[in-house]
Amino acid sequence: MNAPQLAVRETPVAGLLLVDLPVHGDNRGWFKENWQRRAMTELGLPDFGPVQNNVSFNAAAGTTRGIHAEPWDKFVSVVAGRAFGAWVDLREGEGFGRLFTAELDPGTAVFVPRGVGNAFQTLEDNTVYSYLVNEHWSPAAKYTLLNLADETVSVPWPVPLERAEISDKDRGHPRLSQVLPVPPRRTLVLGADGQLGRALRAVYDGGTAVEFAARDSFDLASPDAFDSRDWRDYEAVINAAAFTAVDDAETAEGRRSAWAINAAAVVRLARTAVEHRLTVVHVSSDYVFDGLAGPHADAGPWAPLGVYGQSKAAGEAAVGVVPRHYLVRSSWVVGEGKNFVRTMASLAERGVKPSVVNDQTGRLTFAEDLAAGIRHLLDSKAPYGSYNLSNSGPAQSWADIAADVFELCGRPRSDVTGVSSAEYFQDKQAAPRPLDSTLDLAGIEATGFFPPPAALRLREYLSRLGG
Incomplete structure (x- = not known):
């Protein structure tokens, strides 16, 4: 032949x-x-x-x-x-x-x-x-x-x-x-009741191929939740669920919760993804770095300072074994819920003059752009791997951002007093924080996604709060 x-x-x-x-x-x-x-x-x-x-x-x-x-x-x-x-x-x-x-x-x-x-x-x-x-x-x-x-x-x-x-x-x-046409496999969003989850609802705008699961319908820490799904009906899982109480993670109870949700549950998710050939999008944090050498590259290296960062780094390691994975690392997330910008806007409205940390630098990540970047990676079928994703623009300290919020709310920037981390957290139970959380955005930009400047999104966000 x-x-x-x-x-x-x-x-x-x-x-x-x-x-x-x-x-x-x-x-x-x-x-x-x-x-x-x-x-x-x-x-x-x-x-x-x-x-x-x-x-x-x-x-x-x-x-x-x-x-x-x-x-x-x-x-x-x-x-x-x-x-x-x-x-x-x-x-x-x-x-x-x-x-x-x-x-x-x-x-x-x-x-x-x-x-x-x-x-x-x-x-x-x-x-x-x-x-x-x-x-x-x-x-x-x-x-x-x-x-x-x-x-x-x-x-x-x-x-x-x-x-x-x-x-x-x-x-x-x-x-x-x-014949009833065969529907496409769905994308499952876990943690759909959080800031990012709500932003993902908006960016997918009711698409029938996306299913949103809050904790009451899918508890990431429960093995039964994984057993209850027919994974043949899914092609991707976006994990927007996490234990994010950074300071509480330093307590005995918080440590257990952080590792259960940010590490052990992610191992279970990774195993499920490998078994059923799912694409996993896992959202992580700047806290996996020690903040000594920013801007931090997509590939690390890990050097977490506290329990929260350690548990998130363990989750990243688990997701890394999934052949089809997007590890999306963000910093200083702002969305629809409790966050730093809302707190500062409330203080400005009430005439409070806060002391804010001025030796931790980074960029805000607005949840709407984090959600849009995640959808971009999936829709464009970008190369699998790790991507940093924050808003663009110059790095700022928390005090700089607070002053911007006060100014945009009609209050003088001088109402915000900058203090060091050591001063601010003196006599408080607090987790160690990276001093430089700035993320290198070259990787996500190479896929064709260019996050808007943080300053632009901050103005828009405060305008919506004021409206």
Whole structure:
């Protein structure tokens, strides 16, 4: 047999790929590499993680198996004989009902993505084909079915259906007009009741492919929460949940809570993501750094000073084992909820003249831009890895930002008195804080996302508070 080069070819059905397999033959027969992960993924086949191999033997030519869209991806190849394959896009979207056909022999395989209906008709007796799938079969699996004789799709079967071998079950499947399209896998947002969670609700603006889970519906620290989900229905998880009480983390009870939520629960999330091939977006903090050498690069190194930072660094390490992950590190988050800017605006309104730390520097991160950056990474399919994400502009101290707030609220900047961290926290139970929390934004900007200046967002935020 002639052995073509291994190649992966696109088809008119999005994500449906034909694969040319080199077949090496001599007087003894032939040999082929049916599945070669490294070479095939390098050529564009998804690294879909097969977990089960099935084989179908078909005794007679004309044996026809119905159009089934399954809740997993599959890789189909012929072991002996020849088969005619028909694939119909049954997913939501403009491609719904689109048909593609091809003949399969030992030198041709096909990758079928979830939601694309596939059917096969044997062209020779004793045809055998095998297929890899990336979910274990379950009786609870939900299939979407289409009638082999549907007039709208009009599959050009080589053996007319009236002469084909077909099961009664396959003959009874619905026409295209009766088929409910397969919805896309959803993105699950954890911590949907926090500042970032509320901003993510706004940035996704009611999109049906995004599901928001507050703590009462998904407790990240509870193993039962993970067991209660059918993860086949999801493609990504955004973890906006965290224990953020920095000072409380230094107490005995707070230490346990910080490690339970910021580390142990993230390990559980990472394990789930690896098992089900999920993309994870995990939000972390400038507190994983010691603040001695800013601006801090995307890749670290970690040097946390306190319990909160240590637990967040442990969570980052766990997420790093997930093949498809975005680790998004922010600083000084401001959103819809209790935060530094709201507190300063309230003090200005009441005529209070505060003392504010002036030796810790960094940039504000407005939750709306953090949420927009997260969506950008997912939508643009940016390279997986770690990204710093704060607003842009010069680094400022907390006292500088407080003075900006007072000025924008119509109060004199001189109402804010700068003090050192040592002075401010004297005789208080407080966690150590990084003195320089400035994050290097080159990585996120290289993906095409440019966070607006913090000063612009501060004016807009205070304008909304005043309105």
